Amino acid sequence: xxxxxxxxxxxxxxxxxxxxxxxxxxxxxxxxxxxxxxxxxxxxxxxxxxxxxxxxxxxxxxxxxxxxxxxxxxxxxxxxxxxxxxxxxxxxxxxxxxxxxxxxxxxxxxxxxxxxxxxxxxxxxxxxxxxxxxxxxxxxxxxxxxxxxxxxxxxxxxxxxxxxxxxxxxxxxxxxxxxxxxxxxxxxxxxxxxxxxxxxxxxxxxxxxxxxxxxxxxxxxxxxxxxxxxxxxxxxxxxxxxxxxxxxxxxxxxxxxxxxxxxxxxxxxxxxxxxxxxxxxxxxxxxxxxxxxxxxx
Amino acid sequence: xxxxxxxxxxxxxxxxxxxxxxxxxxxxxxxxxxxxxxxxxxxxxxxxxxxxxxxxxxxxxxxxxxxxxxxxxxxxxxxxxxxxxxxxxxxxxxxxxxxxxxxxxxxxxxx
Numbered sequence: 001x002x003x004x005x006x007x008x009x010x011x012x013x014x015x016x017x018x019x020x021x022x023x024x025x026x027x028x029x030x031x032x033x034x035x036x037x038x039x040x041x042x043x044x045x046x047x048x049x050x051x052x053x054x055x056x057x058x059x060x061x062x063x064x065x066x067x068x069x070x071x072x073x074x075x076x077x078x079x080x081x082x083x084x085x086x087x088x089x090x091x092x093x094x095x096x097x098x099x100x101x102x103x104x105x106x107x108x109x110x111x112x113x114x115x116x117x118x119x120x121x122x123x124x125x126x127x128x129x130x131x132x133x134x135x136x137x138x139x140x141x142x143x144x145x146x147x148x149x150x151x152x153x154x155x156x157x158x159x160x161x162x163x164x165x166x167x168x169x170x171x172x173x174x175x176x177x178x179x180x181x182x183x184x185x186x187x188x189x190x191x192x193x194x195x196x197x198x199x200x201x202x203x204x205x206x207x208x209x210x211x212x213x214x215x216x217x218x219x220x221x222x223x224x225x226x227x228x229x230x231x232x233x234x235x236x237x238x239x240x241x242x243x244x245x246x247x248x249x250x251x252x253x254x255x256x257x258x259x260x261x262x263x264x265x266x267x268x269x270x271x272x273x274x275x276x277x278x279x280x281x282x283x284x285x286x287x288x289x290x291x292x293x294x295x296x297x
Numbered sequence: 298x299x300x301x302x303x304x305x306x307x308x309x310x311x312x313x314x315x316x317x318x319x320x321x322x323x324x325x326x327x328x329x330x331x332x333x334x335x336x337x338x339x340x341x342x343x344x345x346x347x348x349x350x351x352x353x354x355x356x357x358x359x360x361x362x363x364x365x366x367x368x369x370x371x372x373x374x375x376x377x378x379x380x381x382x383x384x385x386x387x388x389x390x391x392x393x394x395x396x397x398x399x400x401x402x403x404x405x406x407x408x
Contacts, residue, residue, distance in 0.1 A: 164386060170379045177372065 009055055017048035033193040034122040037185075041201040046286055049208060053293035116256075116267040118190045126195065127271040131254045134274070135239050138281050142236045145285035149229070152292040164213070171213045178206040186279045190268075196275040200282025207287045216294045228288045235281025242273050303355050310352030317345040330396045331388055339381035346373050 020043025027036035112124040126134055182202035189195030211219035243254040251258030256270025317340065324337025347370060354366045 164383075166379060166382055167386075170375055174372070174375055 010052075013048060013051040013055060016051065017044050020044040020047065034120075034195065034198075037193045037198050038201075041198050041205070045205055046201055046208075049205075050289060050293065053290060056293070115264070116271065117264040118268065118271055120190055120192060120194075122193075123189045123195050123271065123275070127274045128256060128267055131243075131256075131270075131274060134278065135243070135254070138236050138239055138278050141285050142232060142281055145232050145281075145288050148289045148292050167213050171209055175206055175210060178202065178209070182206065182283075186275065189275055190271065196278030197282055200279040200284075201286060203279070203283035204286030204290070207283075208290045211290065211294060216291055220291060223287055223291075225291075228284050228291070231280055231284035232288060235277040235279070235284065238277030238280065239274055242270055242277070246270070307352045307355030310348045310355065312352075314345050314347075314349035314352060317341065317348065321345055331393050332385065332395045335381060335384055335388075339378065342377035342381060343374070346377070 020039055024036045024040035024044065027033075027039055108125055108129060109121055112121045112129070113119050116124045116128050118124045118128075182199045185194040185202060186196060186199030187194075189199070207219060207223055210222070242256075242259075246255050246258045247253050249258040254270075256267045257263040259266035259269050321337050321341030324340070325334050328334045328337055350366050350370045350373070354363055354370075357363050357366060
């Protein structure tokens with residue numbers, strides 16, 4: 001509520017970050033560490049950075065509207081009432097007789113580790129059982145990156161913080177660890193909370209930290225605009241390519257069983273490649289978006 | 298016997314860390330000036346998280362979780378004070394001056 005009432009956009013961005021952190025805490029309490037991980041990394045980290053970068057490009061506070069907006073209020077009230085009326089029919093939260101818990105979920109929970117060879121059921125569902133949805137998500141991220149690139153382009157401006165010795169030293173110390181941790185999260189997603197999305201975001205956060213402390217120009221020499229553009233497309237290509245490969249090998253689109261002689265090994269290989277594609281695209285898009293915003297000054 | 302002692306010490310550290318977090322939060326809300334608020338927040342950042350992590354480490358025993366906790370502790374040791382330093386430096390750059398005891402703003406020096 002405070003976010004909606006605030007006119008100071010900087011404060012609103014900060015409150016959004018706090019709200020994301022609190023949601024991540026709620027997810028942890030609800031026993032969903034994967035979602036909490038992604039929410040904390042994206043919502044409390046990258047989103048806040050990108051919003052602040054946008055604020056640097058636009059105004060600091062919202063322009064007050066000329067007259068009271070009655071029609072939008074009416075539309076929101078009617079839509080909200082309709083949505084609440086729709087939820088009255090839904091089963092109770094956690095009800096074991098609910099349809100969502102009866103048909104597919106027990107199958108995923110029981111057969112998931114056996115059919116895919118991956119102990120983390122979340123990764124198995126995300127990358128294998130519902131791999132097509134994940135392909136859609138990666139394409140959405142790719143399109144967002146495309147949109148930013150066409151609207152803003154990759155700038156090269158930005159001065160370094162020359163006098164901030166402590167920040168430079170600590171950043172140099174921490175950056176290899178951040179990137180290593182991102183790799184660990186990427187490949188550990190099979191066994192614990194983690195996976196492509198979180199790893200991509202942490203990768204991008206490392207590059208953004210470097211760009212913040214040493215300047216966008218220096219960072220652009222490390223992550224060149226050409227390489228970033230290619231990487232943005234490469235991740236989606238890997239994902240879709242795995243699907244096409246499975247079709248060429250005789251199975252359905254994204255049916256990993258066809259990838260190797262042993263179906264479980266095929267599943268494992270398919271999940272590995274698909275998560276790698278997700279990680280590459282997410283990291284490249286986040287870095288691209290930040291460079292596009294920060295390089296505009 | 299030693300197990301009970303380690304457990305008790307772990308719980309004491311956890312409780313102490315929680316208390317420090319509450320104190321830090323109270324300080325952030327009640328302190329009059331930006332720099333004093335920053336000091337209160339950085340207490341939460343370093344000492345509170347360090348003691349909670351140390352308490353968890355004592356309760357975890359010799360396991361993989363212990364190694365991970367030590368890595369988190371090392372990372373926060375570097376990142377926590379650095380972020381407080383970055384905040385203070387940004388504030389000085391932006392022109393925020395500490396208020397003196399009488400309630401007046403200190404003179405801005407040529408930084």
